[in-house]
Amino acid sequence: MKWQHLQLLEIALSRLYLHWAGRPQIRRGFAGPTAIAAHRNSILFRMSVPFVDSMCWIDIPSFPVDYLVYSCYSSSSSSSSPPSLTVLPPFFDGGRTDPSDKYFQPYRRQHQRIMFNHNMGILCHGDNGEFTVGDITYRYDQEVDLCLLHHPPPAGTPPKWSVNRLQIPPEMKIDLYSWKTDLVVPIGRSLCWVDYYQGILLIDVVADSQGSPIQQQLHYVRLPSQALKSRRLYIDPGAPDPFRRVCVTDAGIIKLVCILTKYPPPDDEFTIITWTLVDINQGSWRKDVDTIVGADEFFGLCKAAKSCLPRVRPSFPVVSLVDPDVICFLLKEKGRNLSWMVEVNMRNKVLQSSAIYINEEEEEGPPSEKDRRNTFFGHSFIPTKFSSYLAEDAIT
Structure with a gap:
């Protein structure tokens, strides 16, 4: 299966492939794994999961969706952990239900909250492999729903998504009705949602993991006037x-x-x-x-x-x-x-x-x-230093 292309330094390409041992026969049209974002030593990717019954092909878009984070640690890193693959828990808050779901286990996409690739990002922070995955859903009454998942979760709690409804202050002058996220980038402690024809919405997502109110961590930067x-x-x-x-x-x-x-x-x-x-x-x-x-x-x-x-x-x-x-x-x-x-x-x-x-x-x-x-369309490059965390002879 093909992963998204990653652009490295000095015009070099690296492709990642998933070798799925024992995978059921999947007909053409099934979406393979897709890299969504990368930061430091981690890559966030998404893949659809076929039903246990491989003969059921009624509605391919209804297949469950899994999000995974693949992390590597260089020999110079403070962590001596081997490469890891973290499966994020399914997110059902705000998802739709269907009575027929009971026939398809463990879950179906109708149950899951819809999260689009272009609205998702990953931020690595700390020295022990901590990361936060974030997604934004825009509402037309100057509100956004910010969905976050922190890894590792607070001690004694299972990993789970949280939803924070944030009010956009009027002075920020963001037109949510026409807002389109073109890119999500990590900057410092923030994930930044970018509209190439409006500006950059920065949210300190680490504050949520530390118990600080996120509403106070909103910041907006308009683009230069000529670009607007x-x-x-x-x-x-x-x-x-x-x-x-x-x-x-x-x-x-x-x-x-x-x-x-x-x-x-x-x-x-x-x-x-x-x-x-x-x-x-x-x-x-x-x-x-x-x-x-x-x-x-x-x-x-x-x-x-x-x-x-x-x-x-x-x-x-x-x-x-x-x-x-x-x-x-x-x-x-x-x-x-x-x-x-x-x-x-x-x-x-x-x-x-x-x-x-x-x-x-x-x-x-x-x-x-x-x-x-x-087919390569030209827009699937992700700038990353991920390869610097890999040993030249590493097999992961």
Whole structure:
């Protein structure tokens, strides 16, 4: 089964596969495991679980959903624990019921609270493998339901989800009616829900595990005024915006990358602009005027590097974890199922590296694995240092 792609440092790809021994025969169309988020040494992923009766295929979307966290610990870590796989408990608060559920055990998706991948995030904190998984459900009366699960739970209590209904103060000026979460990122003690055309909602999720009121831990940062002038592109529901990204470097620097263009957008006319959040409390951004790159200059960098890259608008920008001036872009060649990844130093105006994306079907592997591989759409990269927690010869 295919996991989501993870983008590592220096334009390198890592793929994770789940080998499920004794798995029942599953017909095509069954959703495999999907990575949702990653932070430090942990990856949060989701998978649907087939019924015990493998012959029951009446309604595949009704299969139960499990969330799991896979964690590794490097040899230099204070923890000497081996890699672990934590299965999060099912969450039924707010879920729907169906009388027919009694015939399908242990549970069905109708019973579970619906949580969408793009609304979920994971925050690792502490020195002993602690993490918090969070999800937000938006309500149209200036309220949000914040669902949290802390691991490990308080002593003497079983692991369970909690729901906190939070009132959004009017002074935050968040339009929940049109809010769309594009990304959830961890920053400090907070999980941050990002709308690329409004702003960043920060919630101190660690406060809940320490008994502090979460309502007092809300904070909102509006995007720079120039970024707010553009309107959201029409894209399929659930698909991320290909021309905007909020990234957090390993040093905690928060960057906004926008590939701005006129409307309708020609592929050879665009400007790449980045902003740095200089004061998270005041919500003040600084435009990085020394790193602005236009279309002609961008294509000139490719030509100067004697690279045969396609002349198309870059998409899905990701800021390097180690250098805030370096951004990775995806170039998708029109008319061909061919994509390139390029790494550009925006300050020095240098194309540092480029690599063609190798589709999974082009890799070596048994036919049974290839049959389950999915089409690459370009938006499934997750910046993470997860690989640094793995030994070179590790088998996990």
